[in-house]
Amino acid sequence: MIGFLKRLWWIIRRPSAYFSLGFLTMGGFVMGIIFWGGFNTALEVTNTEAFCTSCHEMRDNVFEELKPTIHYSNRSGVRASCPDCHVPHNWTNKIARKMQASKEVWGKIFGTINTREKFLEHRLELAQHEWARLEANDSLECRNCHSDESMDITRQSKRAADAHERFLFTGEKTCINCHKGIAHQLPDMAEAEAQDHARLLPPAEGEGLLASTRSYLGMSGH
């Protein structure tokens, strides 16, 4: 093994005896374009609605739920497809997200959510991943289209204008805090809330109100 690596290193280091510098430079340039272009093309192919819905896990569950929502079909005819919300547009962030998504390939191979029942079982966890991601990046994918600078709240209903003025413009909350479940059905929110409350409660020591609250919420131990 070491011998092979040494030999390889020797080949790379050795000056070319047959090819001209111009050929090697131009060849490197052309191959660079082909590889880079090919890589980006392949990347973009995985960034389409057609690619996402080519798996039944996505097509039969989340894509079906997207269809009646305003992000799929609306008066102005603009559609936010899967990657618009689930993949960052910025290149470095996109590559980071694509590397994370390799876990989804693992899930596909081992059929983690290959039935409706399994999907529903995992729905809360899957949703929480997305909420956490959008909370961490200040709802970056929402803001690719919806910016608060171009948002004219006088064109909104009073209720929406008030809420945006109070929470969005002050930076107190980010889009996902209020707009959960706009593109897909929500998981069991009582369960999600109970988990949030569990994090707020300090670890229970012995008997007392906390312990009884915990047992009421169905949380034994930590």
Next chain:
Amino acid sequence: MKHLRLAILAVPLFIATAAAAQNQVATLRNNAPLAEEGEATQIPGIVNTDIRQVRNYPDQPPLIPHKTDNYQVDLNSNKCLTCHSRTAVEVSQAPMISVTHFMNREGQTLGAVSPRRYFCNQCHVVQTNARPLVENEFVDIDRVIDYVNAQQSGAD
């Protein structure tokens, strides 16, 4: 025999009146012949003013003065309660669901929303700006009381 003859005479008359009635009564089909497809009317817009409407009687479920398109109300989640629940009104400044929603059928107040009151749009509905198909002759109870009082004072 006499009755039968009368009945036979009445049949064309009945058909004629029915036909006349058919031309006068406004239907949802807008008088389009059965064999043809009627022109679709515009879908009325939903009133989204956020202004609370008057109740026609004290225990009328309040009308929803905003859009509720795609609101998810099921076992997992209740979109309405994200603003109208007891704990959410401080943030949302929306009216809290009344205490009757916490009562079970025995009138006992529970700690959370009673399951029989969970599905909001069983009672609460949005309003559209559609023109009513028939005139509404509803009279408010206050006007009825005023009328009755006026009648009584007139009789005295």
